[in-house]
Amino acid sequence: MRWADGLNFRAADVAGATVAAPTYFHPAFVSASPSTGETLSPVDGGVFMNNRAPGAYVEVREIFPSATRLAVVSVETGIVDRFYPFAEVKQWGYLNWVSPYNGTPLLGMMTDGQSDSVVHMLKNLLGLALYRFEPVIEERHSLVDDSSAQNISYLAARARDYCEQESATLDELACRL
Secondary structure, three states, X not given: OOOOOOOEXXXXXXXXXXOOOOOOOOOOOEEOEOOOOOEEOOOOHHHOOOOOHHHHHHHHHHHOOOOOXXXXXXXXXXXXXXXXXXXXXXXXXXXXXXXXXXXXXXXXXXXXXXXXXXXXXXXOOOOEEEEEEOOEOXXXXXXXXXXXXXXXXXXXXXXXXXXXXXXXXXXXXXXXO
């Protein structure tokens, strides 16, 4: 079912839908307001578009078509720098490219590549300032379903460190807004 224009959704329902990553979490269960009598079961938008910044840009352009200065703020969950040496991957077959034991390299390359392309395109739009915040995190702390106290503590500390590293950019953004 397509999302219909003019419908409103509760913020909590939207938040639940945007993190409903298949294989990790159940699909969200949402009802539109005003009620259409139908319910929706959306899953994580990353299935379709890992970097949603272009969607935000299009929405703002619809509301403010004549704006000459726009800013897009992209707050990401973190990135793992993975490298796959040729000697290792040259013999890989399908299962190696999709295996969780290898870090699902094909999926990672697809999502990272899409996101990198979006960043490149948005950086080259005249009149648009792109603020992208994406800390590098250790691979062992990147599992979507690891909610252990140790992992949460690492991620919180990494977020604090990253905000400190990016304090000048955050200050610039605050002044701009």
